Amino acid sequence: MATSQQYDSVLKNGRVIDPANHIDGRFDLGIRHGKVAAVSENITPEMADDIIDVTGQIVMPGHIDTHAHLSSPFNRNVDRAFGHTMLVESGTTTALDLAGDPTAMSDGMRRRGAGLNVASLMGLVPHSTISEDDPRPSVLRDAIADVKKRGGFGVKLLGGYYPFTPEASASAVKEANDQLAWIAFHVGTKESGSDMTGLREVPEITGSGRLHVAHINSYTRGMIDEPHEEVQEALGMIEKMRSQWVTEAYLAQANGTNGLCDEAGNLVYNVAQNCLKARGYPTTDKGVRAAVLDGYGSALVERGGRVMLVTGQEAVDIWEAASTDASLSFPVNPPTSAFSLATAKYGDGTFRVDAVSTDGGSLPRNVAIERTMALVAFGALSMDEAVIKLSYTPSRMLGLLNKGHFSEGADADVTVVNPSTGKASMSLVAGELIMFQGRAVGRGGTWLVLEDGRGAAESSGLPFEVVNLEDSKLYANWN
Ligand SMILES: [Zn+2]
Known part of the structure; x- marks a missing residue:
């Protein structure tokens, strides 16, 4: 039975960290109507429509x-909208x-x-x-x-x-x-x-x-x-x-840049030029090819609904297929x-x-x-x-004054982090799960x-x- 005290969901037994409210300890986080309703030592199970056990996990805004x-105005060879899933899967x-x-x-x-x-x-x-x-x-x-x-x-x-x-x-x-x-x-x-x-x-x-x-x-x-x-x-x-x-x-x-070269074969963008200069490669199409074949430079490629980095000949092929206007990355x-x-x-x-x-x-x-x-x-x-x-x-x-903390009435945007891996394991926006065990x-x-x-x-x-x-x-x- 729903009462005014009922929560839509409760993150139970996590280490809740909310520096704005000087909170760091084992608490239950109660969510109602997409907002933080309570940070409490014990919310009884009957008060929650849904309980998510986060024992041992870090619960942060x-x-x-x-x-x-x-x-992006750049890099037409990858769909930037894949970034939504990729960011969510990392806990953002x-x-x-x-x-x-x-x-x-x-x-x-x-x-x-x-x-x-x-x-x-x-x-x-x-x-x-x-x-x-x-x-x-x-x-x-x-x-x-x-x-x-x-x-x-x-x-x-x-x-x-x-x-x-x-x-x-x-x-x-x-x-x-x-x-x-x-x-x-x-x-x-x-x-x-x-x-x-x-x-x-x-x-x-x-x-x-x-x-x-x-x-x-x-x-x-x-x-x-x-x-x-x-x-x-x-x-x-x-x-x-x-x-x-x-x-x-x-x-x-890794940085992100673009390998566009002009008709004379010179790299157009200053960021890309700097990447090649940093390791002594010429700032030309020949330099890009050598750097990528050496495994120093990588190209971005779509795979399985995500964007990934590949290097070597495969990356050279991607860059050439894009007439050099391809996203590249260097560990600079x-x-x-x-x-x-x-x-x-x-x-x-x-x-x-x-x-x-x-x-x-x-x-x-x-x-x-x-x-x-x-x-x-x-x-x-x-x-x-x-x-x-x-x-x-x-x-x-x-x-975003309603975010970044767990005051009562704040947006129930939460990132749950596994302390042993340091990676986010779960996240919620407005009280709804958007990521669970690394999957969006x-x-x-x-x-x-x-x-x-x-x-x-x-x-x-x-x-x-x-x-x-x-x-x-x-x-x-x-x-
Ligand atoms: Zn940027």
Whole structure:
């Protein structure tokens, strides 16, 4: 018999970790109507319509991935919508799609969604998503207003692929800020690269504004100085820009790039050039072929409803079949940089880099949870700190005030982690199971939009939620 005390489901006997409420211990988590209803020492079985035994497992607020790829202007040889399943299978419950398109993302969510909450940005690609090479402020203004109407959170500058002048990059930041839209930057301009030279320009490009500086680890690969020197310099810049930037870093060695070569056989994109330079290969089609045949470079391929990495001749064949416009990956992220960026703190104990992201989704490197758990096993992070980096601070970054914690009435988004493997074993969104024992069981998803995108979300037929970025850390104390 249902009473007001009845729970729809109860996660029983887990180690519940909720740093925002200073909870770490053996508790039952009661869920009602998709919300957290109770964290209690004992909820009796008759009070639960459904009991999920999580004895010995870690129960944390769901992983919020502040840098994922679920739709993309790149890499037409793989369907980015596979990223929904791949992220869900690694334990993520909410994602920011960092460089795609909100219309393509929502279409992918309908086709291949696996139950995630997703906000989407549009990557700024000249003559594709934006009409000019170094777009004027009025062109940027219109593009940002349009993407918000189509259900996007904002835009991303793809400096490692489609660099603008520093002036046009600064205009993009200002125009996004003026409209309280999200603005993320993969650093690099026409005067720098996707490395420390690009990062050094960012304070000036930011001006007095606000900016999400994407994947800090990508600029500290040792292209300019030693990796540890670059990490220290980056952390110093983050401190100076503490009230204006939000940041994340990922923990995978593999990067993601594109092997496109021009008619002369030269690699087009700066990120790909850097990957080859790092091991002394020429930045040409011959260099790509040699690097892939040596097993250094890999290509992305769809297999069994997932995206995987293959290398050697098979990868060369994929790259050639795509006329060189194929997704490639190189193991260029030094673990030492990843470790330092994930663990560095200010004197007051807060983290310098806000979040651990995947930069994955449709790239098979969704290791944020398991690598963060490895840092816990190593003693480099406490379990509380792991949850802060994986869920609580990301929720603040994005203004998702009802996520990242288990206060009564919070969204019942939960990631359950097996402490012996460090991998997620189960997850729920709004109280519904979306992943069980490593398999995605959710469908569709919830589209996170701004108020301007309400109409697009309504006509999509997808469940949606309107977010106000005034609540986000990006725009904290903005006026
Ligand atoms: Zn990315």
